[in-house]
Amino acid sequence: xxxxxxxxxxxxxxxxxxxxxxxxxxxxxxxxxxxxxxxxxxxxxxxxxxxxxxxxxxxxxxxxxxxxxxxxxxxxxxxxxxxxxxxxxxxxxxxxxxxxxxxxxxxxxxxxxxxxxxxxxxxxxxxxxxxxxxxxxxxxxxxxxxxxxxxxxxxxxxxxxxxxxxxxxxxxxxxxxxxxxxxxxxxxxxxxxxxxxxxxxxxxxxxxxxxxxxxxxxxxxxxxxxxxxxxxxxxxxxxxxxxxxxxxxxxxxxxxxxxxxxxxxxxxxxxxxxxxxxxx
Amino acid sequence: xxxxxxxxxxxxxxxxxxxxxxxxxxxxxxxxxxxxxxxxxxxxxxxxxxxxxxxxxxxxxxxxxxxxxxxxxxxxxxxxxxxxxxxxxxxxxxxxxxxxxxxxxxxxxxxxxxxxxxxxxxxxxxxxxxxxxxxxxxxxxxxxxxxxxxxxxxxxxxxxxxxxxxxxxxxxxxxxxxxxxxxxxxxxxxxxxxxxxxxxxxxxxxxxxxxxxxxxxxxxxxxxxxxxxxxxxxxxxxxxxxxxxxxxxxxxxxxxxxxxxxxxxxxxxxxxxxxxxxxxxxxxxxxxxxxxxxxxxxxxxxxxxxxxxxxxxxxxxxxxxxxxxxxxxxxxxxxxxxxxxxxxxxxxxxxxxxxxxxxxxxxxxxxxxxxxxxxxxxxxxxxxxxxxxxxxxxxxxxxxxxxxxxxxxxxxxxxxxxxxxx
Numbered sequence: 001x002x003x004x005x006x007x008x009x010x011x012x013x014x015x016x017x018x019x020x021x022x023x024x025x026x027x028x029x030x031x032x033x034x035x036x037x038x039x040x041x042x043x044x045x046x047x048x049x050x051x052x053x054x055x056x057x058x059x060x061x062x063x064x065x066x067x068x069x070x071x072x073x074x075x076x077x078x079x080x081x082x083x084x085x086x087x088x089x090x091x092x093x094x095x096x097x098x099x100x101x102x103x104x105x106x107x108x109x110x111x112x113x114x115x116x117x118x119x120x121x122x123x124x125x126x127x128x129x130x131x132x133x134x135x136x137x138x139x140x141x142x143x144x145x146x147x148x149x150x151x152x153x154x155x156x157x158x159x160x161x162x163x164x165x166x167x168x169x170x171x172x173x174x175x176x177x178x179x180x181x182x183x184x185x186x187x188x189x190x191x192x193x194x195x196x197x198x199x200x201x202x203x204x205x206x207x208x209x210x211x212x213x214x215x216x217x218x219x220x221x222x223x224x225x226x227x228x229x230x231x232x233x234x235x236x237x238x239x240x241x242x243x244x245x246x247x248x249x250x251x252x253x254x255x256x257x258x259x260x261x262x263x264x265x266x267x268x269x270x271x272x273x274x275x276x277x278x279x280x
Numbered sequence: 281x282x283x284x285x286x287x288x289x290x291x292x293x294x295x296x297x298x299x300x301x302x303x304x305x306x307x308x309x310x311x312x313x314x315x316x317x318x319x320x321x322x323x324x325x326x327x328x329x330x331x332x333x334x335x336x337x338x339x340x341x342x343x344x345x346x347x348x349x350x351x352x353x354x355x356x357x358x359x360x361x362x363x364x365x366x367x368x369x370x371x372x373x374x375x376x377x378x379x380x381x382x383x384x385x386x387x388x389x390x391x392x393x394x395x396x397x398x399x400x401x402x403x404x405x406x407x408x409x410x411x412x413x414x415x416x417x418x419x420x421x422x423x424x425x426x427x428x429x430x431x432x433x434x435x436x437x438x439x440x441x442x443x444x445x446x447x448x449x450x451x452x453x454x455x456x457x458x459x460x461x462x463x464x465x466x467x468x469x470x471x472x473x474x475x476x477x478x479x480x481x482x483x484x485x486x487x488x489x490x491x492x493x494x495x496x497x498x499x500x501x502x503x504x505x506x507x508x509x510x511x512x513x514x515x516x517x518x519x520x521x522x523x524x525x526x527x528x529x530x531x532x533x534x535x536x537x538x539x540x541x542x543x544x545x546x547x548x549x550x551x552x553x554x555x556x557x558x559x560x561x562x563x564x565x566x567x568x569x570x571x572x573x574x575x576x577x578x579x580x581x582x583x584x585x586x587x588x589x590x591x592x593x594x595x596x597x598x599x600x601x602x603x604x605x606x607x608x609x610x611x612x613x614x615x616x617x618x619x620x621x622x623x624x625x626x627x628x629x630x631x632x633x634x635x636x637x638x639x640x641x642x643x644x645x646x647x648x649x650x651x652x653x654x655x656x657x658x659x660x661x662x663x664x665x666x667x668x669x670x671x672x673x674x675x676x677x678x679x680x681x682x683x684x685x686x687x688x689x690x691x692x693x694x695x696x697x698x699x700x701x702x
Contacts, residue, residue: 021506024499025521028581031536032528034546038539046539047549095324102320107313114321115696121332123687125639127656128336128676131663136335155332158324216529219641236531240538240646249539252532259527263520
């Protein structure tokens with residue numbers, strides 16, 4: 001990287017710049033890493049005990065993880081989170097993919113305006129969306145129901161699906177479809193055999209975005225849910241506001257591991273997509 | 281003559297295989313394809329409209345909707361219609377009000393009337409509820425009876441306020457949202473000094489958003505540059521460090537900052553250990569504006585790095601080399617050649633971070649303390665605690681207009697299509 005003719009100033013700057021970047025990356029990643037060891041704290045504190053720093057095994061324990069497993073509320077909210085996110089993702093992905101297929105056609109009228117409207121759930125401040133949904137959903141009897149939260153989360157997740165699938169379709173070679181039609185395939189057959197395999201990576205990564213949006217969402221849940229529909233973020237919110245216990249850190253660690261798994265999936269899909277594009 | 285026939289054949293409309301003019305046929309096909317495209321978008325369009333856009337429009341309507349007094353004190357409102365507001369009205373109005381109060385108490389709506397009036401004129405709630413309790417036993421002349429029950433009824437301002445609140449639609453919520461109000465003669469004046477708050481909160485929201493955007497740019501630019509210039513196998517690895525926070529739950533990241541920044545937290549422990557501060561001098565870095573800014577910068581930083589990175593990726597490294605070989609020193613080359621080419625990325629990232637931070641709610645609510653609260657937190661307060669939904673809707677309306685204006689700017693400059701995810 002550093003050319004051989006670089007003088008002392010260039011060399012100094014080269015290393016200074018690297019250090020600055022290192023510190024910024026540390027700023028990004030440290031807060032996420034710091035909760036992990038603290039979640040094994042044997043004491044109910046939020047800081048490293050002297051025992052932890054000397055790596056004394058007695059200073060570490062699994063008690064906060066056992067706490068989660070023995071707590072009916074956490075288990076119940078974990079189930080809720082998965083159920084709500086699952087259905088919200090299915091709705092968001094299917095509707096979002098259809099819309100993306102329409103939007104990426106060159107004949108689509110008023111494309112810009114419609115795209116803008118469909119992306120708006122991502123842009124409108126969440127408090128405004130949640131307040132609006134609260135009034136409307138309570139009028140039609142959807143507050144304190146699973147359906148209400150699923151619909152709300154599906155709406156909040158669709159922009160991600162629309163964006164990722166349209167992005168996959170921009171590089172899509174339309175002549176493939178014409179070729180399929182020309183060779184006698186029906187439109188449905190063409191869709192499942194030609195279009196679908198090519199946009200699947202976009203669909204899945206959009207779906208994962210929608211899933212994580214729902215899985216992480218707390219404000220709409222705060223307004224729309226009753227006690228029965230509490231999700232993990234809602235439970236964490238209450239924990240942080242009322243009495244913050246290291247159990248929260250254990251939950252946080254599990255959530256970080258889930259995000260790592262999701263990120264890895266997305267990354268693999270992106271590479272697969274690039275590879276497929278290369279062949280196309 | 282032969283030539284003439286040929287000329288007509290060429291000039292006449294070109295026909296498709298089935299004999300219809302080709303132009304018509306093409307138009308028909310195009311129309312059909314447009315319908316198919318629109319048909320594909322329709323399900324999502326309808327879904328987003330019903331579950332999202334329509335509810336928000338309905339909520340915003342609450343900011344001008346003002347039915348309570350109009351519906352529950354109908355006789356009083358009707359009589360005050362013709363009142364000029366110069367002096368306390370006559371017996372007729374008092375009689376109407378007494379009757380209305382009795383009816384409102386019977387229909388159990390008096391509480392809501394009192395609350396609505398109280399939002400407009402703090403402290404009059406009890407005037408309404410207590411008078412309504414006594415109203416049933418009152419006898420003519422009602423003017424004296426009411427003033428005896430509470431001397432506020434003898435004040436002109438009371439009647440002016442009832443008349444104003446009796447209108448089915450009002451702009452008073454929007455006035456309240458910008459720290460203004462109607463005075464006794466229905467002029468628009470500034471809110472009393474000790475009750476002015478929202479202009480300051482809007483200002484603070486803009487200031488925090490600006491600060492977060494500037495910090496994100498300051499921290500994001502070098503990282504994006506490094507990612508764009510490193511060989512792919514290293515940059516992919518570092519990219520994960522940017523993307524992991526992006527994918528981690530917002531509540532987890534906020535919790536982490538509480539753990540790091542609180543007075544007994546990790547960072548203060550390190551400071552004490554390094555003797556930067558002593559045990560008593562632990563720094564308050566959270567539950568104030570500083571906590572909000574730090575945590576928000578961390579959370580929004582990936583939204584700055586990703587657009588910057590994708591722009592920097594397209595800048596050929598040979599431009600910088602050319603500038604250097606033509607004799608520019610590295611600083612000049614960077615400022616004159618490299619930086620101008622990254623402006624689209626700065627615009628895209630900056631606008632996105634600013635748009636997202638202006639409506640932030642969760643982080644300020646959890647780590648903002650008193651001085652780090654933003655406008656969204658006040659909307660939530662009026663939604664959940666004070667139950668002043670009209671004011672919440674008005675504050676939300678102003679916020680939404682601001683965000684949509686910025687979003688419009690974003691779609692003009694960057695294009696919604698170019699929004700990048702991960």
